[in-house]
Amino acid sequence: MKHLLLICLLLFCVACEENESVDPTIMPEVTATGANTFGCLVDGWVYTSGRWGLPNAAYEERGEDSGMTVSAQVGFDSYIRFTVVAPKAGETCPYKNASFENQKLEDGQVYISRMSDGVFSGTFEGGRVSKGRFDLKYKE
Amino acid sequence: MKKYVFLLGLWMQVASVAAQEPPVRKSVLSVHAGPSWYLGKMIGITNHSDAYRNALRNGIAWDADYYFLGDTHPFDSFKLAPGLTYQGGRYANTHDESSDNIQMHYIAPQLALFMMKRNHHLSLSAGAGYQHYKDKSVVYGKTREVSMNKLACNLSAGGEYLLAPCMGVSARLNWVVTSSDSYSVRYHGQKWQVNAPELSDGGGCFSHLSLLFGMNLHF
Numbered sequence: 001m002k003h004l005l006l007i008c009l010l011l012f013c014v015a016c017e018e019n020e021s022v023d024p025t026i027m028p029e030v031t032a033t034g035a036n037t038f039g040c041l042v043d044g045w046v047y048t049s050g051r052w053g054l055p056n057a058a059y060e061e062r063g064e065d066s067g068m069t070v071s072a073q074v075g076f077d078s079y080i081r082f083t084v085v086a087p088k089a090g091e092t093c094p095y096k097n098a099s100f101e102n103q104k105l106e107d108g109q110v111y112i113s114r115m116s117d118g119v120f121s122g123t124f125e126g127g128r129v130s131k132g133r134f135d136l137k138y139k140e
Numbered sequence: 141m142k143k144y145v146f147l148l149g150l151w152m153q154v155a156s157v158a159a160q161e162p163p164v165r166k167s168v169l170s171v172h173a174g175p176s177w178y179l180g181k182m183i184g185i186t187n188h189s190d191a192y193r194n195a196l197r198n199g200i201a202w203d204a205d206y207y208f209l210g211d212t213h214p215f216d217s218f219k220l221a222p223g224l225t226y227q228g229g230r231y232a233n234t235h236d237e238s239s240d241n242i243q244m245h246y247i248a249p250q251l252a253l254f255m256m257k258r259n260h261h262l263s264l265s266a267g268a269g270y271q272h273y274k275d276k277s278v279v280y281g282k283t284r285e286v287s288m289n290k291l292a293c294n295l296s297a298g299g300e301y302l303l304a305p306c307m308g309v310s311a312r313l314n315w316v317v318t319s320s321d322s323y324s325v326r327y328h329g330q331k332w333q334v335n336a337p338e339l340s341d342g343g344g345c346f347s348h349l350s351l352l353f354g355m356n357l358h359f
Contacts (some may be wrong), residue, residue, distance in 0.1 A: 020335040021342075025284050025327040026186065027237075041280055045328050131237075131280065 022051040024074070031135045032114040032121040038072035040080065040124070040132030042100055047074040057120045057138040067095075068120060070134055075101075082108075082124070089115040095124060105129060165306060165358035168207050172312050172354030176201035176229050178242075180346035184286035184323040186238035186277045188339055196240060199231035201350035203314060207252055207263075223250040225267060225294070227314060229348050238279045244348065245272040246292055246316050261300045261308075268293040271318050284327045292318035300356050308356045317347035 027046050028037035038055035039048040049055040055072035060083070067085040074080055082098035082105070089112050098105035108126015115121075118140055124132035178197040182188075185196065207223035224247070231242040248269020255262040271292035277284045298312035321343035322335045336342040 020333060021338045023184070023325060023334045023337060023339060024332060025279060025325055026339060027279070044280060044282055046279055046282070051332075 018076075019051050022048075024048050024051045027131065028133065028135070030113075030123060030133045032119060033135060034117075034119040034121075034137045035135045036137060038070070038074075038080075038134045038136070041130045042080070042105075043128050044130075047078075047080060047100075049074055052076060055134060055136055057134075057136040059138065068138070069097075070095075070120075070136065072134070084110050084112070084122075087112050087115055087120070087122075089113070095126065098126070098129070100129075108132075166209055166211060168205075168209060168356050168358050170205045170300075170310055170312075170354055170356040171203070172205075172310065172352030173200070173202040174350060174352040175199075176231075176348050176350040178231050178346065178348050180317075181340055181344040183320055183337060183340040183343050183346065184275055184288060184325065184334070185240045185242075186279055186284070187235045187240075192233060192235055196231055196233040196242070199229055199242075199348070201227060201229040201314070201348065201352060203227040203312070203350070203352055205250070207250070207254075207265075209254065217256055219254040219256055221252050221254055223252055223265065224248075225250050225265070225269075225296070227294070227316060227350070229350065239277060241276045243274050243276070244316075246270070246294065248292070248294060250294075250296075252296075259302050261302075263296075263298045263300075265296045265298075266294065271316065279327075282328065284325060286323050286325050288320050288323040290318045290320050292316055306358045308358070310354055310356050312350075312352045312354075314350045314352060315347060316350075317345065319343075319345045 025046055027039040036054045049072035052073040057068050057070050059068050067083045068087050069083045071081045078101045080100050082095040084093055084095045087093050092109050092111045095110045096107045106127025108124055110122050110124040112122040118137050120138045121135040176199045182193050205225045207221045209219055209221050227246045229244045233240055248267040250265045250267040252263050252265035271290055273288040275286035294316045296314045298310055300308040300310035302308040324333050
C-alpha cells in the first residue's frame with residue numbers, strides 16, 4: 001500500500017511539471033510552422049500554453065459536430081478548448097463548443113492559415129475571446 | 141618713512157596669505173545626469189523584435205556620489221578614497237500591443253583613486269552592490285510587472301574642473317554590470333518565476349553604460 005501511494009505521488013508530480021522557462025504573460029507570435037504555440041485574450045487578459053504542457057489538435061468524427069478540436073492548458077488547472085467545424089486552409093470557419101475554465105464561451109470564427117504536412121495553424125476570435133492564435137502539430 | 145615701512149609690511153602679509161594653500165576640504169559630493177545605453181541581454185521584456193530591443197536600449201541615467209578624501213591631499217598626487225554611489229536609470233519603449241518601462245536603481249560602496257591637480261581632478265572608482273530592477277510593462281492594455289533584483293558591480297571614470305575651491309563641474313563615465321537567469325512576473329493577480337527564460341536565450345549578463353555631467357561640491 002505504501003509503495004502504491006509513493007508511485008501515485010511520483011506520477012502526480014511528473015504530471016504537474018511546469019516548464020518554468022516559459023513566460024505565460026507573453027503572447028506567442030502568429031506563425032504557421034508547427035511551433036506548438038497557443039495564445040489568446042479572454043476578457044483582455046493573456047492566456048498562453050507551453051508552461052503547463054503543449055497544446056494539441058485532434059480531428060474528431062462526430063457527425064454534425066465533426067471537426068478539429070483544439071485544446072490548450074493555460075493554467076495549473078485551466079483549459080481553453082473549442083472545435084473548428086469543417087476546417088479548410090485559407091478559409092474562415094466557425095468554431096463551437098468553446099470553453100474556458102469550465103465556463104462555456106460564445107462561438108466564434110477561425111481563419112485557417114495552414115492545414116497541411118501535419119501543421120494546423122490559424123487565428124481566432126469570438127465573444128470574450130480575441131487576438132487568438134495557434135500553431136499546432138496534428139496527425140493527418 | 142614709517143608710512144612706507146608700514147605699507148611694505150602690509151603688502152608682504154597680503155602676499156603671504158595669497159601664496160598659502162587653500163583650506164583642505166575633506167569630502168566631495170557630486171550629482172550628475174545624462175544619456176545611458178543598455179547593453180547585453182534584454183530579459184523579461186514584452187517584445188523581442190530587433191527593432192523594439194534596439195530602441196529600448198537608449199535611456200537616461202542620474203547619479204549621486206560621495207567620497208571622503210581625508211585631511212591631506214597635496215596637489216600633483218594620488219589619493220585613495222572610500223565613498224558611496226547611487227545610480228538610477230530609465231529605459232522605455234512602446235509597441236502596438238505592449239510597452240516596457242524599465243527602471244533600475246543601483247547603490248554600492250566605492251573605492252576611488254583620485255589624481256589631484258590644482259585646477260582639476262581625475263578619478264577612477266569601482267565597487268560592488270545591489271541593483272533593484274523593475275519593468276512596469278503593459279500588455280494589451282493590462283499592467284504586467286517584472287522584477288529582477290540582483291547583485292551588481294560598477295567601474296567609473298571621471299574628471300572635474302574646479303570653478304572655485306568648493307565647487308567644480310564634472311563628467312563621469314559609469315558602467316554598471318550584472319547577470320541574471322531568472323525573473324519574477326506579476327500579472328492578473330498572479331505571480332510566476334521564470335527561470336532560464338527561453339525568449340531571452342536563458343538570460344545572461346547585461347549592463348548600462350552612462351555618460352553623465354554635473355556638479356561637485358567640496359566641503
